[in-house]
Amino acid sequence: MKILMLGNSYTYFFDMPKILQGLFDANGVDAQVDSITAGGRVLWQNLDENDALHAEVVEKCKNTAYDALILQEQSSNAMEYYREFLHGVRGCVELVKPARTVLYATWGRKEGCDLLDEFGWTNQTMTEGLAASYDAAARKVGGTCAHVGKSFFEIRKAYPEIELYDPDLSHPSYAGSCVAALALYKKLVGNLPANVSSLELDAADAAHLCEVIDRVVD
Secondary structure, three states: OEEEEEEOHHHHHHHHHHHHHHHHHHOOOOOEEEEEEOOOOOHHHHHOOOOOOHHHHHHHHHHOOOOEEEEOOOOOHHHHOHHHHHHHHHHHHHHHOOOEEEEEEOOOOOOOOHHHHHHOOOHHHHHHHHHHHHHHHHHHHOOEEEEHHHHHHHHHHHOOOOOOEOOOOOOEOHHHHHHHHHHHHHHHHOOOOOOOOOOOOOHHHHHHHHHHHHHHOO
16 A cells, blocks of 8 residues: 655654554555645645645646645644635546545644634634534545544543643654554544554553544544
8 A cells, every 4th residue: 555645744743654664564454655745745745846846746646646645734824714725626636646645634723822712713613613624625635534633532521631732732652653543544444453562652642543543544
């Protein structure tokens, strides 16, 4: 299985694609994970011929037929600018022409983040709004969603001692990046990995993450 991930810092924090690759390798899944990311990047930039990374995306697609394309939009853009987000999703699917598309639905900012106050959101309403936007876009392109944001929300309710956020209240912690990798693994393979020893997590914490993700991600 050949996988291409397009996104930004929510994808590359703690080298999440490498965490996902480690799970594949530890569980004997024949998969290759490629990623093209940059901080603050929005999906439509991959379509802009003047963009610095556009040529890299085109070159990868020339040399590799991808079985799965994973798309992650800038944090709040899927809610604030849905049409722009949908344009980016559609364009990336047309450019890469994957066998399947998975939208990596992200999370609401942590309580105390200025963005929540600016828009009158809460962590829950932002998470729910992003989930709805990602689901709507997935339907438009015949794709599916890996609901990482919903997983964050449910894990924080069940196991608040596991810190999923970076101190900046926006980016994922290492555990948060593990949640993303586990959710994407389940979406791509159909079940959670039996072997999670590649994760640098306490065994109990890893089990708790898997328990919730198994409920949330179909």
